[in-house]
Structure formats: C-alpha cells, structure tokens
Amino acid sequence: MSMLHIVNKSPFERVAFESCLAHAKAGDSILMIEDAVVGAVDGSIFSGKVKAAMSDKTVYVLGADLAARGLEGKAIDGIVSVDYAGFVDLTANNDTTQSWL
C-alpha cells in the first residue's frame, strides 16, 4: 500500500512538512506544492531532512510552483519535478493520498 503525501506549507513557517516527513513510510511518495516547494532548495537548513527522506521515499516537486518563486534549478538532486498532469498521475497511481495542510 503506497501513499502520496501532499505538503503545501513552508517548512520555515509551519511544522506540517516536518510532521509529514516523520509519518511517511518507506516506499511512499511526497509531493511538494505551493509554499512547500521552498523546502526543495538545496543547501537550506531543512534540506538534510529532505535528503534523509529520499533514502527510502520518492520526493516530487510541482515545477510550476518552484518556477513562480524563482527557485528553478535550485532543487536537491534527485527530487523529481512534475507538471500538473504529473500531479494527477501521482494521485491516480497511489492507493491513498494524504494532504498535510
């Protein structure tokens, strides 16, 4: 049973992202959208936690939200950028979806 975790809050402002990482299980997928995309940037004080999660989970970022904030090209290596169609595919291809609001 794989789960898609969708997170939309900046990890620098709320603990939702951190809580998501703490509850996601091996084999799950994590998708950063909206303000959560700032957590994808390499070299931040949060990036270590994302990299640790990437050891046994797949991490995705919505490319449009990254580009809107001028952060394109700054994501941690290995984070998969998806467009809106890819977002739909992720929800369809996972058994369940959990939104961390």
Place this chain on the structure above:
Amino acid sequence: MSTKNFLFVNRKTPYGTVYALEALEVVLISAAFEQNVSLAFIDDGVYQITKGQNSKETGMKNFSPTFRALGDYDITKLYVSTESLAERGLTVDDLMELTYEDADDDYAEKPSIILVNREEMAAMMAEQEVILSF
C-alpha cells in the same frame, strides 16, 4: 504633513498567501504621502525578491517586477536579513538587482538592497515610528 519613519516588515512567501501582494500595494500607497519608507525582508519574506520568478504556469500574476519601481517612488531602503537568506540556501545573487537613482549624487544608480544581520535589523527597527507587518 509631518514626516515619519515607516517600516514595512515582509515575512511571507510571495504566492502562497495574499500578504506579500497586499503589502506591496500599501507600500505604493504610502509612497504618495511622502513619508520616509523602508522595507524589511526577513524569514520567508526573502522569497518575494528572488530573481527569475515565473508564475505563468500557476495562473497567478507575477508581481515581482513591481519591486523594481520602488526606487522611482523614493523607496530606496530594502533591508534583507542575511540569516534568513542563509537558512534557505540562498545568497544575494539569487535576488533581483534592485536599484534607485540618487538625485543628490548626479542620479547615480545605487543598490536599494541592504544586507543586514539580525542585530543590525533590530537596531533599524528600533528607529522606526510606524511599523506595519505582513
């Protein structure tokens, strides 16, 4: 009208909430009243002035070019927290080049962004008469 020191404190990302856009609107209105206006960018507020913002795919308006107009309204002091940049894996090179023309110096183009540490930011805040936080 007497002139006061106004500070607008920006702490939010640009597109996730409406705070950033609303703050910018109030800043532009305040410019019409010839007050001594400064802006501070701390915490997630630093993302408001990153360069290369492209919000087209999200369907939202990219209002970041408006920051370039602030110099024309004599808003020339944009204080940016060095700690907030570093915590987010960013440097000043990731920010837009925001400048103004100094009328007292033969209209020389000068940078509006002033990098300050927390201690300097706190000292600057202590000099204000009106602080509006977004």
